[in-house]
Amino acid sequence: MLEREMFHARVIQVLRDSRVFGSLCEATLNALAAGLQQQDVRGGNMVLEEGAPADSMLFVVTGRLRVSRRKPEGSLLLYNEIRSGESVGEVGLILGQPRTADVTAVRDSTLAVLSRADFEALLVQHPLELNRVFTQVIFDHLRHTTQHAKRHQAQAFVVVPLCDGAAATEVARALMAALARMGTVQHIGPPAAETHVHKHHFDVLEDQFDFLVYEADTSPSAWTRQAFRQADQVIFVASAGSPLELNALEQSLAAEPGFSMKRQHMVLLHPAQAIWPEARRPWRAGRSLERVYPVRSGHAADYARLARFLTGRAVGVVLGGGGARGFAHLGVLRALHEAQIPVDVVGGNSMGALIGAQYAYGLPLEQIREQTRKFAEGGERLTLPVISLVSGQRVARDLRLMFGDTQIDALWTPYFAAACNLTTARTTVQENGLLWRAVLASNSPAGLFPPVVHQGELLVDGAILENVPVEAMRMRLGTPLERRNGNGTIIAIDVDVRQDMGVDVALQRLSVRQTVKGFFSRGARATPGIADILYRAGHIGGLNQRSATMAQADHYLEPPVADFPMMAYRRADEIAELGYRYAVEQIAQWTP
Numbered sequence: 229m230l231e232r233e234m235f236h237a238r239v240i241q242v243l244r245d246s247r248v249f250g251s252l253c254e255a256t257l258n259a260l261a262a263g264l265q266q267q268d269v270r271g272g273n274m275v276l277e278e279g280a281p282a283d284s285m286l287f288v289v290t291g292r293l294r295v296s297r298r299k300p301e302g303s304l305l306l307y308n309e310i311r312s313g314e315s316v317g318e319v320g321l322i323l324g325q326p327r328t329a330d331v332t333a334v335r336d337s338t339l340a341v342l343s344r345a346d347f348e349a350l351l352v353q354h355p356l357e358l359n360r361v362f363t364q365v366i367f368d369h370l371r372h373t374t375q376h377a378k379r380h381q382a383q384a385f386v387v388v389p390l391c392d393g394a395a396a397t398e399v400a401r402a403l404m405a406a407l408a409r410m411g412t413v414q415h416i417g418p419p420a421a422e423t424h425v426h427k428h429h430f431d432v433l434e435d436q437f438d439f440l441v442y443e444a445d446t447s448p449s450a451w452t453r454q455a456f457r458q459a460d461q462v463i464f465v466a467s468a469g470s471p472l473e474l475n476a477l478e479q480s481l482a483a484e485p486g487f488s489m490k491r492q493h494m495v496l497l498h499p500a501q502a503i504w505p506e507a508r509r510p511w512r513a514g515r516s517l518e519r520v521y522p523v524r525s526g527h528a529a530d531y532a533r534l535a536r537f538l539t540g541r542a543v544g545v546v547l548g549g550g551g552a553r554g555f556a557h558l559g560v561l562r563a564l565h566e567a568q569i570p571v572d573v574v575g576g577n578s579m580g581a582l583i584g585a586q587y588a589y590g591l592p593l594e595q596i597r598e599q600t601r602k603f604a605e606g607g608e609r610l611t612l613p614v615i616s617l618v619s620g621q622r623v624a625r626d627l628r629l630m631f632g633d634t635q636i637d638a639l640w641t642p643y644f645a646a647a648c649n650l651t652t653a654r655t656t657v658q659e660n661g662l663l664w665r666a667v668l669a670s671n672s673p674a675g676l677f678p679p680v681v682h683q684g685e686l687l688v689d690g691a692i693l694e695n696v697p698v699e700a701m702r703m704r705l706g707t708p709l710e711r712r713n714g715n716g717t718i719i720a721i722d723v724d725v726r727q728d729m730g731v732d733v734a735l736q737r738l739s740v741r742q743t744v745k746g747f748f749s750r751g752a753r754a755t756p757g758i759a760d761i762l763y764r765a766g767h768i769g770g771l772n773q774r775s776a777t778m779a780q781a782d783h784y785l786e787p788p789v790a791d792f793p794m795m796a797y798r799r800a801d802e803i804a805e806l807g808y809r810y811a812v813e814q815i816a817q818w819t820p
Contacts, residue, residue, distance in 0.1 A: 235266050238289050239340045245313045246287075248364055256354045263350055264340035268427075269333040271457030272486025276331035282320025284343045288312050290431045291337025292381075292460055294489040297329050304488055309334065309460075312381040312434075319369045321347060322362050334489050335384065335458050336427050382434040383539060386442040386459035390475055393446045395497045396465040398525065400443045403463075405528070406535035411438030418443070418451045425451075430458050439539075448480035456481055461491040461538060468498045468506040468522070474514055492517050495534065500525045508637040509660055522640060530640070533572050540715030542572040544705040546781070548696035549578025549670075549689065550723035551794035552604070552803060556787040557583045558593050559807025560721050567815045572716070573642045575657075575701050577690040580721070581645040581670035585663055588643035589631065597800050599630065604797040620668075620677040627664040634663045644704065645670040646697035651685035655693050657700045658682075694773065696722050698780045720781035721807075722774075725790040785814055 239261045243249045252260065264287065269275055275286070275293060293310040307329065310316050320327055321344060342350075351358055387403070389396030400415060407413040414437040419425060433440055442455035456462065464478070474482075481487060494517050496506055505522030512520065519537060523530035536542040545564070547557045557580060564571065576584035582603075586596040603626055611619040636643055637660050644659040645666040658666035669680035669687035679686035690697060698720050705716045778784045787807040792799060 232266075235289070235338075235340075236261060238338075239264055239287070242287055242289055242313050242340070246315070248361055248368070249315070252357055252361060256357045259353060260342070260350060260358075261340075263346040264342055267339040267341050269337045269339060270485070271333050271335040271337070272484055272489070274330060274332050275339065276317060276327050276329075278327050278330050280327045282317060282323075282325055282327055284341050285315060285317035285321045285347070286342065287315045287340040289338040289340050290427075290434065291339075292334040293337065294332050294334045294486075295329050296332060296489065306489070315365075318362065318365050322366060332486055332489050334460055334486060336430075338427075338431075382437050382440050383461075384434070384440040384442065384459045385461045385463055385538065386444055386455045387463045387465060388444045388452070388456070388477065388481065389446045390464050390466040390478065391470045392467055395467050396443060396446075399463070399465045399495050399497060399523070399531075400441050402523075402526075402528070402531040403535060403538075404439075404441050406531040407439045407441070407539070409532070410535065410539060410541070413437060413439040413441060416440060416442045416455070418445055418449075425454065427458075446477065448477055452477070452481075453484060456484060457486075459490065461493065463538075464492070464494045464517075466494065466496055466511070468496050468502070472510055472513065478515075488516065493538070494520045496520060496522045498522060498524045500527065504634075504638055505640055506638070507635055533570065536570065536572055536716070542705055542716040543570050544573040544575070544701040544716060544718045545571045545584075546696055546698050546701045546718060546720040547574070547576035547580025547584045548720070548722045548724055549576075549580050549691050550695075550725070550789070551579060552796040552799065553723040553725065553787075553789040553792055553794065554579030554583060555597065555600070555797075555800040555803035556723050556789050556807030556810075557721055558597050559804040559809070560785060560787065560811040561587065562593055562804075562808050563811035563815055564719070566812075569719075569815070571641065573644075573701065573705060575644040575646065575697055575704070577646040577670050577695055577697055578673075579671070579723075580696075581667050584643060585631065585645065585667045588639045588641040589634065589663070590640065597804060601797050601800045603627075603630070616678040617676050620672060623671065623677070624664075624668055627668050631662075631664040631667070636660055636663050636666060639663075642704070644697075644700060646690035646694065646700055647672075647680070647682075647687040648674070648690045648692040649685055649687055650674070650679060655690055655697065655700065656682070656685070656687055657697070657704075658687075659704070691724070694777065695724050696720050696774075696777050696781075698777045702780055717782045718780070719783045719785065720777070721785045721787070722777075723787060723789050723807075783814070783818065785811060787811070 240257070243252070243257050243261060249260070278297060288310055290312055292312065293316065295307040295310065297305045299305060310331070316331055387396050387400040404413050404415055414433055416433070442459055444452040444455050494511055496508070496511065498505055502524055508520035508522065521534050521537070523534060547554070561571070574584040574588050582600060583596060586599065606622055606626060608618040608620065608622050610617060636658065644657050647656050647658060647669040649656040658669065665680065669682065670690055672678065672680055672688050674688040674692065679688050698718060701718050705718060787810045789803060789806065792803055796803070
């Protein structure tokens with residue numbers, strides 16, 4: 229227990245830093261603080277239970293809580309975190325409603341609890357101020373407005389070795405170096421003796437630093453369990469090639485209260501000279517991992533990406549489809565590199581999927597440009613138009629040659645390709661399996677190319693539903709706890725030009741004769757041909773929801789490529805240069 233004077237001082241600071249309760253005058257604020265009772269909760273223990281009477285509200289003095297609910301079948305739904313300086317339970321207390329969710333301590337926490345009796349006594353003493361404040365609380369609740377506290381709180385990570393302790397030490401030290409570029413960081417290793425470290429020691433460190441990196445033992449020792457309880461996020465460390473099965477330490481921690489409430493990650497440590505990472509998907513079996521991160525020993529860039537993901541600062545780049553106009557993506561990527569803006573995840577559709585796959589594959593931008601130009605100019609054979617107009621065999625062959633047997637989850641840079649699933653009438657995001665097949669599906673316009681068969685379903689170019697798959701990126705960039713708003717930054721690049729597709733108002737119907745004549749007549753308004761119609765039909769969904777797509781991106785770039793025909797692949801250099809100049813101008817206007 230904190231000494232009463234120390235507890236009261238901390239509570240006063242918490243209330244002052246609150247965006248709602250900080251507006252109280254000094255007398256009312258002190259009266260509220262005097263009515264709060266201290267409650268210490270071990271990490272993993274439940275604080276509030278769904279359905280229970282709402283007989284109190286509480287403030288988080290130190291530590292962190294998680295809101296959750298259980299579905300009828302027993303599965304767990306995780307919601308927002310309640311951080312130091314924030315409150316919970318006030319709406320139920322005011323309205324006399326039962327608790328609407330479970331609230332559990334993510335780490336060892338100190339709470340300040342206001343009982344119903346003390347709440348009602350305070351209302352009698354300070355009716356105007358407290359009614360105003362609690363009315364604001366209810367208003368924010370009804371509008372789903374989160375009132376984050378202004379006070380400082382460190383983010384705490386625990387690095388847990390699954391095999392070699394030296395690997396975990398390397399990861400902890402390299403992660404610290406990456407976090408040090410974002411703020412102050414402190415490493416906390418096992419104490420010299422197997423002793424319990426008082427929680428107040430960690431509270432002091434939390435006030436002093438922005439990030440705390442705990443390093444656990446290789447065994448389920450008392451220190452390992454204590455470090456686990458103090459952390460918000462768990463980082464398991466395994467060496468590439470080590471056994472996939474859950475070991476004794478994982479099983480022991482999984483039995484700890486609150487294990488499922490913490491964000492969990494895995495770092496796969498590879499040798500410095502590793503060319504390809506080990507596939508990530510097998511490591512997920514039996515584990516509740518948010519992500520698996522392949523890193524190379526001594527590669528600062530790999531650890532910088534890890535740190536950005538852990539702290540919600542990762543950058544996702546989304547590349548849309550648009551034929552030859554997609555070469556503008558290369559110019560934008562070049563501008564991002566020069567501006568030292570990282571690309572932590574890349575995803576795309578159609579031409580954007582092709583360029584993004586090569587980028588994630590690790591190819592230089594110049595090589596991507598030349599390789600893509602040769603690929604696009606390869607042509608395709610017409611076929612009996614039963615399933616499609618062309619066979620697609622040449623495209624499939626060249627994609628296999630380009631990417632071989634590379635699996636999507638065996639790339640250093642996370643990647644996905646979007647496709648329209650004709651079977652389910654939804655977007656299918658391909659982030660596992662053969663890379664070439666994912667790119668093929670995303671580059672198979674319905675009617676022109678045959679659909680790609682994927683697990684019994686039919687996939688075609690994703691532009692039918694969404695040409696710039698920003699929503700898919702938001703789902704993968706944000707944490708599972710914040711799927712709606714997500715974390716990090718999304719940069720979307722749209723090269724699908726909004727062109728008028730009207731015809732002369734006097735025209736009653738389209739005819740072959742008039743369409744062919746329009747190809748050769750200058751000045752006459754041409755009527756759309758089959759290529760125009762198929763392209764527009766294949767992109768109608770993306771065009772229709774463009775406003776919604778733009779709203780989900782943090783930066784939405786539209787390079788001015790309207791003057792370039794869809795098939796202008798020989799002008800790749802011009803298009804890429806235009807995309808570069810445009811992006812340089814746009815990036816210069818962004819807030820650093």
